[in-house]
Amino acid sequence: MAGLLLVAGVTWETTSGRPRRLLLAGLGLLLWIELAVVARTFAAREAAVAGAMNIALLLALALYGARGGDARLLRWLAGGMALAAAGLVVQVAGIAPHADFNENDLCHVLLTAALWPFYRAGTTLES
Numbered sequence: 001m002a003g004l005l006l007v008a009g010v011t012w013e014t015t016s017g018r019p020r021r022l023l024l025a026g027l028g029l030l031l032w033i034e035l036a037v038v039a040r041t042f043a044a045r046e047a048a049v050a051g052a053m054n055i056a057l058l059l060a061l062a063l064y065g066a067r068g069g070d071a072r073l074l075r076w077l078a079g080g081m082a083l084a085a086a087g088l089v090v091q092v093a094g095i096a097p098h099a100d101f102n103e104n105d106l107c108h109v110l111l112t113a114a115l116w117p118f119y120r121a122g123t124t125l126e127s
């Protein structure tokens with residue numbers, strides 16, 4: 001849900017008019033689908049797929065938003081997406097540095113670290 005809200009925020013700032021409305025409606029539908037899947041059964045695979053999809057959407061929106069020549073948004077989003085992608089790779093690959101600190105723990109540390117560049121990306125936006 002947090003990932004889709006991040007994508008919705010970037011959608012709001014990088015688009016307008018009918019494209020914005022269509023994209024936000026699509027994100028709402030996607031959120032409904034994700035919640036239905038999670039309510040039925042939760043597995044790391046579904047979370048990794050949702051995360052990868054959010055990263056792809058963010059990349060597309062960042063590239064679209066940076067078309068005016070200001071690449072700050074793209075740089076900060078790329079940093080956050082790289083950390084988030086690293087977390088997903090750790091989760092899916094099962095990279096566990098220690099028995100008491102497993103792949104899920106490391107994934108969430110990387111996802112938490114990704115919040116800083118995402119925040120910095122948000123500071124570049126002007127309404």
